[in-house]
Amino acid sequence: MTTVTGPAPTGADHWDPEDRAFWERTGARTARRNLTMSVVCEHLGFSVWSLWSVLVLFLGPGYHVDPAGKFTLTALPTALGALLRLPYAFALTRFGGRTWTVVSVLLLLVPTALAALVLTPGVSYGTLLAVACAAGVGGGGFASSMANINAFYPHRLKGWALGVNAGGGNLGVPGVQLLGLLVLATAGAEHPRLLPLLYPPLVLAAAALARRRMDDLPPAARGSVAAGSLREVARDRYGWAVSALYIGTFGSFIGFGFAFGQVLQTQFHDRFDTPVKAAALTFLGPLLGSLLRPVGGRLADRFGGPRVTLAAFAAMGAGAATVLVASRAGSLPLFLAGFIALFVLSGLGNGSTYKMIPAHYEARARAAVAAGTDPAAAAAAARRRTSALIGLAGTIGAFGGVLVNLAFRESFAAGGNGDTAYLVFLAAYVCCAALTWTVWLRPGARR
Template structure:
C-alpha cells in the first residue's frame, strides 16, 4: 500500500507500506506487522473484558439489589447495543488518527466504565444508574472494530485469515478471562465484593495503553476514503456478510453475555455455580477463532461458514431438547458446542470479506497490486459496518432471551427462534457464495483460471 499524501508528523508514522510486495514483506513488513498484532491483541483483549463486564456484574447482584432476571438481561443488552453502535466511528478513527494513536486513546477510555462501575456497584443504587454505567462499557466493544481495521491494513491478503482470526480470537478471550476472574472473586471473597474484580482491571487498562504507546505504529497510507465507504455501503455483499456475521459473532457475544443468567434463571444455579461454568464456552470459542480463519484460508471461507451454520443449527436442536427436558448436562454440551462453532464461523466470515472485494476487482479486469489495493479499500470500509451489525446480533439474542423468560420463565422459545435464524443463514450462504450459477458473477480471489466464489 503506497501513499502520495504529505507525511504526517511525529508519533511513529510509517510512510510506505506494501505488504503484497514479497521482498518488502520478508525484509521489513512481517516483523513490523507481527509486533503491531501482539499489542493490538492485548488492547482488544482488555476491551472485550470491559465490554462483557456486566455479564459478570449481574452474578454479584443478589436479591438485595432488587433487580429481576428481565432487568439483568436488559443491563447486558444495553452494553451490547452501545458496543455495536460505536464500532462504526471506531473503524474510521484508525485512518483519521492512526492505528497506534487510536489504540492508546481507546484503551485509556476503558477507565471510564471501570471506575464508574467501582463507584456505583452496591445495593441501593438506582436501576437507571446501573443502565448508564452498563452503557459506558460499550466503548470496549468499539475496540474490536478499530483493531480489526488496523490489523487488516498490516497484512497481505494471503495472511489475513490467520492474522484477523488471531487478532479477534485473542480479543474474544477477554470475555472468558473476565468471567474467570469473577469466578475467582466469588469463590474466595464471596458475591458481596464485586469491587475486587474492578480493581484488577484498572491497572491492566493503563498497562495496555502504555505498551501500545511504546510499541505500535501508525500507517500513513491508511486514509479515510469516503468513496470507498459509499461504495461499500452500496454493495450488497457488505450487508449479506453483515447478516452472516450476526449469526456468528452475534451468537458468540450474545451467548457470552447471557450464559450465566440463563444458568441461574432456568437451571437454578447459584452465582458461584454459574460463574464456574460460564467461562468454558467463550474460552473455547475464542481459542478456535484463528482456526476458522486458517481453515478459510485453505478451503474457502464460504464452505467453512456454511458447515458452521449447519452444525450450529444441529447444536441448537440439542439445546432445545435439553431445555425442554431440563437436563443441565445435555444443555451444557449443546451450548458449549454453539460457542465453539460460532468461534469457527467468526474466523471464516471475516476471512471472506477481503476475499470477496478482491474477487470483485478481478471480475472488473484488475490484477496484481491494483486488485489487492481495491480489495483493501473496500474491505477496510466494510469491516466497521459488518462488525457493528454483527454485534447487534448479540443485542437481539439478549432481548429474545428477556422476552422468553418474561413470558414463559424458560429460554426454550428463544432457542427455537435461533434455530430458525441459523437455517436462514445456511440458505443465504449457499445461495450467494456456493451455488454454481452464482459463482461466475464474482471470481474468487487468488484463482486464475475459471475462478469460483467458493474460494472466498
C-alpha cells in the same frame, strides 16, 4: 510504496506486504509486533465490554433487579459497543492504528471507574443501566483493530491474522469471567467492586506499551473508512449479505457470552443456586469459541470462507436443536454440551466470515486489473472497501448480541424458560445457511 510511521523502528521505509521479499525481510516482524499489541488491547476491550455479564451475578436481593432486568443490563453495553464500531473505524482513518489504539484503551478507564463507584446495595436501577451502558466503549475498538491489522498482512495470511486478532480479543470474555469467579470464590458476592478495580492498572500498562510498540500506517496503506467508501459497500448486496452472516456468528458468540451465566441461573436455578456455581461454568464456552476463531480463519484460507461458514451454520442449527431438546427434557449435561458446541461453532464461523470480506474485494481488484485498471488504484480501492465493510459488518453483527439477550429476556418473561429463544436461534441459523448457499455457493452464483 507506503511510509510506516511510529516510535518503534520498523526496519523499512515503505509498506508492501504483498512483496514477498519485503515481507520476509522486515514486514512479517513489524506485522507481528503490531498484531501482538492489538490482541492485548482488544482483549482488555472485550473484558470491559462483557464486564456486566459477570457483575449481574453479584446482584443479589439488595439490588432489587429481577432476571429480566439483568438481561437488559447485559443488552445495553452490547448495543452501545455495536453503535460505536463505525465511529471507531472512522477514527482509525483519521488518527492511525497506534494513536487510536492508545486512545480507545484509555477510554476503558471510564466504565471500570464508574462500576467500582456505584456498585453498592440500594443503588437505583437507572444508575446501573447508565453505568452498564458505558461499558460499551469496550466493544467499539474491534472494528478499528480489525481494519488496522488487515492492512498489515498480505492477502494469503489475512484469514489467519484476522482470526488471531479477533480470537485474542474474544478471549477477554472468558478472561473477565474467570476473574469474576476468582472474586466470587475468595471475597464473595458482597464485593462486586473488586472486579472492575482490577482493570485500571492493566489498561494504563497496555496504553503505554501500545504507544511504544505499535506503528501508524498512513491512509494509503491502512485503507480509509469514509462516508464515500461506506456508501460504496452499502450499495453492494454482498456487504449486506456478509453482515447478516456476522449477526449469526459474532452476534451468537457475544450474545451467549453475555447471557450464559444468567441462563444457567434462571433455567437450572435448583442446581445453580449461588453465583459461584454459575460462574464456574460460564467461561468455558467463550474460552473455546475464542481459541477456535483463528482456526476458522485458517480453514477459510485453505478451503474458502463460504464453505467453512456454511458448514458452521449447519452445525450451529444442530447445536440449537440439541439445546432445545435438552431444555425440554431438563437435561443439564446435554444442555451444556449443546451450548458449548454453539460457542465453538460460532467461533469458527467468526473467523471464516471475516475472511470473506478481504477475499471478496481482492477478487474484485484482480478483475479490475484484468480489465485494464491501474494495479495500485485497484489495490487501494480494495483496502478502502475492506476497511469500510469491516466497520459496517462489525457494527451490524454486534447487534446480534443485543437480539440474543432480548430473545432470552422475552422468552424467560413469557414462559419461564428459554425454549422460544432456542427456536428463534435455530430458525436464524437455517436462514444464514441458506443465505450462504444462495449468494456464494449455488451453481451459477456470482463470486
